Amino acid sequence: MSGKYNKLEQIYEGKAKKVFRTNINGIYIVEYKDAITAGNGAKAGVITGKGIVNNRITNRLMRLLEEQGVPTHFIEELSDTETAVRQLEIVPLEVIVRNIAAGSLAARLGLAEGTKLRSTVLEYCYKNDALGDPMVNEYHIAAMGWASEIELKTIADYSFKINKILGKHLQSAGIELIDFKLEFGRMNDGAIILADEISPDTCRFWDTKTGEKLDKDRFRRDLGGVEDAYREVMNRLLGQD
């Protein structure tokens, strides 16, 4: 780990990550775990090497987004599984971006998985494990004060922009971006920036040619080959073995 940041006490442990305070005000360290869960914790396991892969994929994609004008919490990769990030107040929403029908959208609307959507779909869920992250709309968000109208407009604009940037980049690696989940945070000055991770845990990635699933659906649906699929995405994006 870089000598610049000393990891102090753990302030949060989620299903796939831990977050630590550091000696530097305004900077946290995120540590990615090998633990994997699905169905809000109903199914759990360990995928060896997942922490490394998700840390590296996320950081590669966060850098790409920064280069193209999307502000993110990424500061510096400190080790295989640890990254320094900006401290922020998380907006309690999961933003889901969909290009092709799959997962819960396919089930809800009775669509075959793989049905192309005429335009990109944005969905919001309230981040609350006890409630199972219920889907909400702009009116709920305003009524509950989770984000202002201006903040939500910024979040939506960034989400569409991120979709364009990631879709194009992944396409060049032979990966179709089916759908994904984003989280945003608020800096002290009120600026909205991208937070959390962008990895096979939080996206659906299908091989462009074969349609093979290269994401967490392999775990959710007991398809096997989870570790290999995650590594394949990393190799294609980072060009490493």
Ligand code: TMP
């Ligand atoms: P869904 O089809 O299950 O609603 O998922 C849509 C996308 O969002 C998929 O790429 C997985 C991702 N996602 C998360 O990362 N975390 C979540 O809690 C949920 C519900 C979805």
